[in-house]
Amino acid sequence: MKNAALFTAILAGMLTASTAMAGGTLSIRLVEASNSGSGGAAGLGDVIDVLKSNVPGYSQFTLIASGSKSLPADGSSIVVGKYQIMCKGNQKELSIEVSSGHKHLLSVTASLRDGIPVIFGGLPSDKGKHVLVFVAQ
């Protein structure tokens, strides 16, 4: 009886570990790229270098909103700022749909590596452009 309990506990532990290993988190950040203001890069420390070197014409990057989803994504939507973002699939084959109001703006299929961002930019905003940053961990 004691051995059966031990056996069950070990199996449960391994199952929990495998579940934790399989699932990740997708962070979604809405950033405004502009040339006005002196906003810092709070909340963008891990991606600010990528943004500065790959988004020409803008010197300021400000975090507007953020959200997160667990991976694999189940196809439900999340609202980040004024955008509705639907994610479906796992990290290797993730479908992302971005819409604003009732307008479908973008559909993208991407493969995300741990900690390496996927960035959608060029969305119009009042001060410059909106940039969506997706990072899986």
Add this chain to the structure above:
Amino acid sequence: MKWPWNKIERELKREALVTMARDARAFWTDFDARARLRRQESPAPVKLPLIYGWSLATACATLLLVMTGVYMISGRGETGGSTINSFDIGVNYRAAIVTQGGDRQAAILWVMDMDAGAPQKETL
């Protein structure tokens, strides 16, 4: 000088007897106490039944395979940058550029002159 060995021997024996002798009452009390003790077997070594050993080994091997498969399918174990495999833009735009940027190989989709206020474009 001649030592009285016989006398010395007798005295030594008498002293030893006094030292080792036990009180009869104490002896029988101890005897009764020991007689009342239950005999106890020494604990046998705990041995996991073979069925559990094989089950555990099989479960570990299966779990290892499953974890490896999940790790590969999820793409978490792969190296290199993130990539954009396909995209569709639902509104009017002038151009779209996909690049890999930075040391960390981020994937970037930049849409130029996106008309987010325009009517939704049909996608074929």
